[in-house]
Amino acid sequence: MPEPVGALLRGATQRLAAAGVPSPRTDAELLLAHVLALPRGEVRRLALLDAPVPDGGTPDAGAAARRFAGLVDRRAAREPLQHLTGVAPFRHLELSVGPGVFVPRPETEQVAQVAIDEATGVAAARGRAVVVDLCTGSGAIALAVATEVAGAEVHAVELDGAAHGWAARNVAAVAGADGTEVHLVRGDARTALARLDGTVDVVVSNPPYVPPNAVPRDPEVAGHDPDVALYGLGADGLEVPRGIARAAARLLRPGGLFVMEHAETQAAGARSLAAAAGFVDVRTADDLTGRPRMAVGRRPADAPAGRGTVTDWGE
Secondary structure, three states: OOOEHHHHHHHHHHHHHHOOOOOHHHHHHHHHHHHHOOOHHHHHHHHHHOOEOOOOOOOOOOHHHHHHHHHHHHHHOOOOHHHHHOEEEEOOEEEEOOOOOOOOOOOHHHHHHHHHHHHHHHHHHHOOEEEEEEOOOOOHHHHHHHHHOOOEEEEEEEOOHHHHHHHHHHHHHHHHHHOOOEEEEEOOOOOOOHHHOOOEEEEEEOOOOEOOOOOOOOHHHHHHOOHHHHEOOOOOOOHHHHHHHHHHHHHEEEEEEEEEEOOHHHHHHHHHHHHHOOOEEEEEEEOOOOOEEEEEEEOOOOOOOOOOOEOOOOO
């Protein structure tokens, strides 16, 4: 007889907790839901009823439990949950992810929100808003903007071949579902989309920004997120972000908004590089956890590139 769902989850939770997985019960439920092709809520209901693992009508009633055990072993080895299920949630989206692409984080949802709010206001006033996502990775921010802002014309740029492939897959899936369109380009974010210079309303980016000596603590990040998506080059990790800021200044129309994620220890440096690129009213904004994680600034209407002002968050 198949093992009860509750017992299966308890064993998996203990195994994952012993391996140091931060959310062992949640991960166990999500893995079993993936194996059974059921919503997580249904898995929890079956556990409360102490029901046996559904066999899906197959003659091998233990197949699901064995597959689940294999995935639990891989998760205990700190393979990312999203690589095991093949999907990562981001705002209202469910994106395809796997080896070779940075797994989008909930913290970045607030970066997307700032871009969405600005684009929504521009589109309401002008009928459309042009938005560019530099270093798009899986396409998370670009697709969030495209699906949440009526009248948004969204362009996304990614240089790395593997990440671009995942972004293309996600763009195709979302476009196929509701007609949403994202113009995806494989290229260098510093020079791409020259034809849009001076016409973009919002430039948003979650670029690589980890300093070379700051190896991520989490095994899922250090061992599985691609280095090209993590390390921002330069002693401070901000060399790539500097290039992104200069590209944003080139792309944005006068008054356009620039939003860029960074590490919480880089707030002052990020404000400075944004000002050096010519942005004004530069400030630091918080992510969903209340940490200072993004630089926000505007391209001035009449100031030359390379000049700007820096203000602390809250001033």
